[in-house]
Amino acid sequence: MKITPLVLHHDRKTSLAGLREAFDAEPASPPKITFRQYTDLDSEARELYDQAREDFLRLTLRVKTREQAVCARILEDLIRINPRLKNSRRGLMVSAPMFSGKTELALLLARSVERRHAAQHPDYLRDGDAPVVWVEMTEHSTGKALLAQIVEFLAPTIVLPKQIATDRLRKLAVEALHRHGTKLLVIDEAHKLGGTEPSSVIKALQNESCATVVLVGINLDQAFKTGDGLQVSARCDFVTLDKIDPAVQEDFEQWIKWVATFDSFLPLCGHVHGLLTRNAGTLVHAADGKLAVLAMIVDRLVASILRDESRTSETVTREGLFGVLDTLRRTTLNTHNVTLDDLVDAA
Numbered sequence: 001m002k003i004t005p006l007v008l009h010h011d012r013k014t015s016l017a018g019l020r021e022a023f024d025a026e027p028a029s030p031p032k033i034t035f036r037q038y039t040d041l042d043s044e045a046r047e048l049y050d051q052a053r054e055d056f057l058r059l060t061l062r063v064k065t066r067e068q069a070v071c072a073r074i075l076e077d078l079i080r081i082n083p084r085l086k087n088s089r090r091g092l093m094v095s096a097p098m099f100s101g102k103t104e105l106a107l108l109l110a111r112s113v114e115r116r117h118a119a120q121h122p123d124y125l126r127d128g129d130a131p132v133v134w135v136e137m138t139e140h141s142t143g144k145a146l147l148a149q150i151v152e153f154l155a156p157t158i159v160l161p162k163q164i165a166t167d168r169l170r171k172l173a174v175e176a177l178h179r180h181g182t183k184l185l186v187i188d189e190a191h192k193l194g195g196t197e198p199s200s201v202i203k204a205l206q207n208e209s210c211a212t213v214v215l216v217g218i219n220l221d222q223a224f225k226t227g228d229g230l231q232v233s234a235r236c237d238f239v240t241l242d243k244i245d246p247a248v249q250e251d252f253e254q255w256i257k258w259v260a261t262f263d264s265f266l267p268l269c270g271h272v273h274g275l276l277t278r279n280a281g282t283l284v285h286a287a288d289g290k291l292a293v294l295a296m297i298v299d300r301l302v303a304s305i306l307r308d309e310s311r312t313s314e315t316v317t318r319e320g321l322f323g324v325l326d327t328l329r330r331t332t333l334n335t336h337n338v339t340l341d342d343l344v345d346a347a
Contacts, residue, residue: 013136022111030053063262074239075212088235089207091213093221093233132185133186141193147172147173148160150176174209199232203232206232263277278345293328322338
């Protein structure tokens with residue numbers, strides 16, 4: 001068994017090289033082996049195998065959501081239509097509470113756009129195309145800062161004058177988007193923009209660039225509800241990622257599918273599907289119905305097993321799951337009242 005470790009060189013998605021690395025960071029599921037075969041590996045091979053399993057869990061294993069399909073359809077239409085319009089180009093707003101998976105959804109959409117472009121234009125890298133640009137706002141970001149990030153994403157060696165006028169910066173950004181054939185501009189943490197100046201810049205980008213703008217953030221209906229902000233939101237389709245309500249049958253059915261997906265593909269030696277799925281009803285309360293918290297629970301569960309050097313198997317137990325849930329309650333803001341008695345063993 002040969003494991004090739006995943007090597008990452010970039011910390012963030014806010015550069016062209018970093019974003020493309022994020023697109024490509026999808027390691028395949030490591031080969032399935034028994035726990036006996038695992039213990040027969042030498043220490044270096046075990047370490048590589050464990051790292052490959054954690055990488056697969058954190059970077060590749062994903063669940064399907066209703067919102068993914070809705071957003072993908074919207075984007076496909078907008079990317080096709082927007083270049084044929086001269087103004088009032090439409091965009092997409094993805095709004096959600098914390099830990100709802102909005103940035104992960106945006107990354108999946110962006111990866112899809114990049115790969116579709118690559119299939120249509122095999123030489124796109126040589127031609128200098130950048131189908132997707134990703135920027136991320138920080139506290140008190142301005143429209144000018146947004147434009148600077150776009151320019152620096154597409155031209156990382158450029159040195160912008162400190163006193164450059166916003167109009168000049170806007171022209172540079174629009175020209176760069178056009179020159180690199182950008183189809184999708186993702187503005188993450190967009191709730192940190194808001195206000196007249198950033199909204200007027202986003203509106204100008206929608207008017208002057210063919211790129212479809214996707215705004216991702218918290219309570220975007222509030223951040224862009226007045227003045228130019230209202231003009232931006234009025235041009236956008238609005239998709240909300242709400243947490244799961246277990247009292248709503250459709251919601252709870254989706255939650256069970258999420259848990260079952262994680263349960264089926266846990267990268268553990270000899271893992272048998274069952275315990276997580278049987279406890280889906282308890283997990284929805286422990287995770288407060290939030291997908292990102294569920295993913296955190298699964299990640300911590302696997303990590304707790306792999307880091308137990310004295311283990312004699314990698315079976316998921318209710319005691320092990322409760323230990324993770326109890327730690328979650330003590331080390332995060334996600335409080336819950338789940339007890340060991342609330343969990344059941346696998347059938």
